[in-house]
Amino acid sequence: MPNIKSAIKRVKVTETKTLKNTIRKSALKTSVKKCKEAIAANADVANDSYKATTKALDKAAAKNLLHKNTAARKKSRLAKALNTAKAAK
Numbered sequence: 290m291p292n293i294k295s296a297i298k299r300v301k302v303t304e305t306k307t308l309k310n311t312i313r314k315s316a317l318k319t320s321v322k323k324c325k326e327a328i329a330a331n332a333d334v335a336n337d338s339y340k341a342t343t344k345a346l347d348k349a350a351a352k353n354l355l356h357k358n359t360a361a362r363k364k365s366r367l368a369k370a371l372n373t374a375k376a377a378k
Contacts, residue, residue, distance in 0.1 A: 313354055320345045321363065328370050331378055339371050 291297050324342040327335040343364050350360035 310354060313349065313352070317345055317349050317354065321367070324367055325370070328367070328374050331374055335371060335374065339367055342367060 291300060320342045324335070324338040327338040332338075346355070346360040346364050349355045350357045355363075
């Protein structure tokens with residue numbers, strides 16, 4: 290544990306930010322998982338789920354939780370899966 294006051298504060302701030310980022314990443318992963326499940330089940334809500342997941346990915350990229358190219362890749366793969374599922378329907 291640091292002795293200097295500013296270093297103590299940095300540790301606290303880092304712990305807080307790490308916790309928030311972990312929560313946000315977990316929520317994002319859950320959103321992506323639910324979207325994949327909806328697409329696989331050919332559910333009617335797949336389109337709405339895709340839109341919500343896309344929005345979440347964009348926000349995560351804006352907040353630097355994900356690299357922008359990672360978010361773009363995930364969105365692209367979800368869109369491809371959604372279009373394939375629609376074509377098979």
